[in-house]
Amino acid sequence: MRWLIRILAALAVVALLVVVGGLFLPDTYRVERSAVINAPPERIYPLVAAPRRWQEWSMWNRRDPAMAMSFFGPESGAGAGWQWDSRTEGKGRMTFLTADPAKGFTYELFFPDFNSTSTGDIRFEPQGGATRVTWTNAGSVGRNPLLHYMARFMDRMVGPDFDAGLANLKTLAERH
Numbered sequence: 001m002r003w004l005i006r007i008l009a010a011l012a013v014v015a016l017l018v019v020v021g022g023l024f025l026p027d028t029y030r031v032e033r034s035a036v037i038n039a040p041p042e043r044i045y046p047l048v049a050a051p052r053r054w055q056e057w058s059m060w061n062r063r064d065p066a067m068a069m070s071f072f073g074p075e076s077g078a079g080a081g082w083q084w085d086s087r088t089e090g091k092g093r094m095t096f097l098t099a100d101p102a103k104g105f106t107y108e109l110f111f112p113d114f115n116s117t118s119t120g121d122i123r124f125e126p127q128g129g130a131t132r133v134t135w136t137n138a139g140s141v142g143r144n145p146l147l148h149y150m151a152r153f154m155d156r157m158v159g160p161d162f163d164a165g166l167a168n169l170k171t172l173a174e175r176h
Contacts, residue, residue, distance in 0.1 A: 023145045029154035030138040033162035039173040041124040041131050045101040047172055048122050050076035051094065057168035059161040064088045077105070109137065116142065133169065135162050 037044060047053050051071050055061040067086040073079040073095070081095035092111045097119075099105040104123040110116070118139025125132040137158065141147040150157075 019145050021145075023148070025145070025148035025152055027140050027142060027148050027151055028138070029141065029151040030136070031155050031158045031162060032134060032136040033159060033166055034132055034134040035163075035166035035170055036127065036130050036132050037166075037170045037173050038130045040129070041102055041104075041126060044124060044131055044133060044169070044173045045104075046076065047169060049080070049096065049099050049101070049105055051080050051082035051096075054082070057165055057172050059164045059168070060084075060086070060089045062168075104133075109139075114142075114147075116140075133166060135166060137162075 047057065052075070055069070061067060064086045067084050067089060069082055069084045071080075071082045073081050076096075077099035078096055080099075081093065083091075083093040085091045090111065091113055092109060095108050095110075097106045097108055102124065104121060106119065106121040109118045109120065116139065118137055120135070120137035123134045123136075125134070141151045141154075
């Protein structure tokens with residue numbers, strides 16, 4: 001019986017250390033990736049500013065082709081948006097806040113399962129006949145110290161999806 005009490009006490013200490021350790025980790029994250037696309041901004045903009053076009057290049061749509069999606073607002077630009085429900089990618093909503101065909105746009109993401117909101121942008125920087133496209137997302141995971149561990153690894157979790165999405169966008173934009 002003593003061994004059981006010792007094991008439970010050790011588990012309680014480990015759990016306490018994990019929670020306390022999480023309090024000292026930041027609750028914010030930032031993911032940013034860039035790619036140079038051999039196309040002008042005006043060729044790239046329609047692919048990213050129209051929510052219906054994201055399924056052509058986004059990794060999340062490719063990972064779950066059965067994702068249920070609905071669209072709202074205008075077809076593209078500020079106010080356009082979409083929401084999704086996916087067995088593998090979760091539930092969410094993206095709304096485009098600002099849009100400029102020459103510079104890119106900003107967006108807001110909302111994940112109802114976590115009651116979490118983040119913001120991001122896709123920026124265009126012309127470079128001769130090419131465009132550097134930079135995709136950024138930043139936010140907070142909230143006050144739960146256990147989720148602070150998730151913030152620490154967000155770049156490793158989401159960054160590869162940004163890289164793959166930008167590579168798909170590059171292929172699509174350069175093909176036209």
